[in-house]
Amino acid sequence: MVSLVQAPSMPPTLPQKSLKRDASHLSSPAPESSQSKKLRVAFDDRVDVRIMDDWTAKPLDLVKDEVRSALEGHLRPAADKDDGAYEQLRMVFISAAPSRSHDNGAVSSYTEAPSTALLKKYLVALSGRVSDLKACGKLVHAVLDVNWLGRDDAFVALYVRFLGTLGSAVPGFLRTVLDRIVGHFVEVSSSLGRIPNEPYVPRQQMVARLHNALRYLLRLIPSANSALAESLRGQFPNHRTASRQGYIAFVKNSLKTIEYAPELKAEIQTLITERLVKIDVEVQEELDDLEDEVDEHRVLGLSGLSEAKEDADDSDDDSDADSDSSSEISMTPEENHLRALRDTVAKLDSVLDLLFSHYTPTFASGKMYEVNDAFEHLISQFSTFVLPTYRSRHTQFLVFHFAQMSQAYAERFAGVLLRLATGRSSASNGSLSAAAYLASFIARGARVNKTLIRSIFTRLGNHLDTLRRNYESACQGPNLSRYGTFYAIAQAMLYIFCFRWRDVIMTPDDADVEDYDIFEEGEPEWLPGIKECLTQAIYSKLNPLKVCAPAIVHQFGAIANHLRFMYVIPLLETNKRLRLSSFRSLAAPASRDMGAARRENTLSHQSGEAHHQLDAFFPFDPYQLPKSKKWLEGDYRVWKGVPGMQDDDDDEEDDSSDDEDEEEDEFGDIGDDPEYESE
Known part of the structure; x- marks a missing residue:
């Protein structure tokens, strides 16, 4: 690799050989030449050229100079702006992304992605000039697109510190940083852990790195809690388009954030329940439209649903458990519709299973403050999302189950329903349904x-x-x-x-x-x-x-x-x-x-x-x-x-x-x- 550094204007005291090569190599690779043919060069006393065996050997001072020059050129007034070095700097990070293409269609001109060691130097250089990045949105996005999950621990630590510095110094980028991390909640592809010339990183380790990064940012930046809540809501996948694996993985990762962000517990639980009720209602409406009761039983899984491939985080297999293109080709539209409905039911079933698993340790802990808080939150979710929704069929069983953990909770739940059904506002929305919920709870609660x-x-x-x-x-x-x-x-x-x-x-x-x-x-x-x-x-x-x-x-x-x-x-x-x-x-x-x-x-x-x-x-x-x-x-x-x-x-x-x-x-x-x- 060749690095060009401008020499001082003072002539050298000793004769020094210099080389000046054509800059056309930056846009396209030079054609292959025979081993016997020597490189043609031009000489220029003003240019000092150092031949490096590897990008890694590029000195940190040189990288800092490149970054400084690129940012200064980009930040000049419009008449004097020079984005040549800035674009080359962007290409360094674009080359390190999982995909070589960028959002504006540009493609890296490097024949090989930069090494992890070289990327570290660029990160160090950028970390020292974070305040200049406020007006460098494209560069920041390129850095955020870097595949950092599949690199060594030292790089991950440096990258996460950079994210913290960026989010602290330029708050406008904090939501973008969190969106990039939360975006991986749906899927962490095993291919991210297979970077050439780097040790293999398993999927579970990469998922753990996501949560470690969030934990660090939440501890460092006070405003990160509210920004993360907004990001989770904005990034929550659509159950109609997301794969079963991806949807379940997002819910599982969202619940995991509560472990280190307890302040967000109520918001995360509420968000998941709100989306769950929408699925529940949609499934029930679809089931009501089925002409054959046998179809309803098939959809609800009485004929069996495979659970073997649901835990995307626990496997390094990228195959989509929900895809079976060979069988789809021979399916009728009705069969495809039934299959899609069954897939939605599987999402509903799995998310409910996750929520039961999530709440159970709290109720088993015996810590009455935490247990009471969890139960009151379940009742609040029920009153807000489930009770006004006539068609919900399964989500309400969360409170049905946990209300029977003690007679005090059973009395509390029944009392809430009784007040809604018989109170002064007994003709208001939700109160008539409350009578049905109360009767069903008293009748069915063992x-x-x-x-x-x-x-x-x-x-x-x-x-x-x-x-x-x-x-x-x-x-x-x-x-x-x-x-x-x-x-x-x-x-x-x-x-x-x-x-x-x-x-x-x-x-x-x-x-x-x-x-x-x-x-x-x-x-x-x-x-x-x-x-x-x-x-x-x-x-x-x-x-x-x-x-x-x-x-x-x-x-x-x-x-x-x-x-x-x-x-x-x-x-x-x-x-x-x-x-x-x-x-x-x-x-x-x-x-x-x-x-x-x-x-x-x-x-x-x-x-x-x-x-x-x-x-x-x-x-x-x-x-x-x-x-x-x-x-x-x-x-x-x-x-x-x-x-x-x-x-x-x-x-x-x-x-x-x-x-x-x-x-x-x-x-x-x-x-x-x-x-x-x-x-």
């Missing part, structure tokens, strides 16, 4: 104790009675749009009764009810006031059994009749002759329930007469995601039939041998059973 069940059931009954007395005098017939809150509370009580009737039977010493003892002592003694409350509500002009979801009404009627709690079969027969649409235009909506009127489309997604009835929306119904469902073992109460009562379509005693899960799934999907649609 670790919810009898005391809480009875307390919630009693308080719901009291509120239902209050609403009945407020509405009944002016009521001319059942009307979902006018009395939505009343029907939501009534349906919640019916659903809880179907699952928890054993817990609302009073026994001596408050002992658990055994199925074989139900009729031994004669008429069961029910929780005080409940039977009267439900009877008055059901036989009122509000007629909740006509408006509540037919599947739940049918099940409640059968159980209540069998247990001698209430006999409603004649009322159900009468209701078949009622048309809810005839009551709709009788009067303007009641002022107190205007919110319910505005949310009628949320309360019911049916058409025709069923549009005037509530959906059977109970959000803690069966959880089917294959990878993350392991976290819910022991949390979930499956449907348990009533002793001595058989379903209408049971023809054989042998049917009772069906496994419990099938019974549970059947009740969980009861709202979609066409047998129970309104006539």
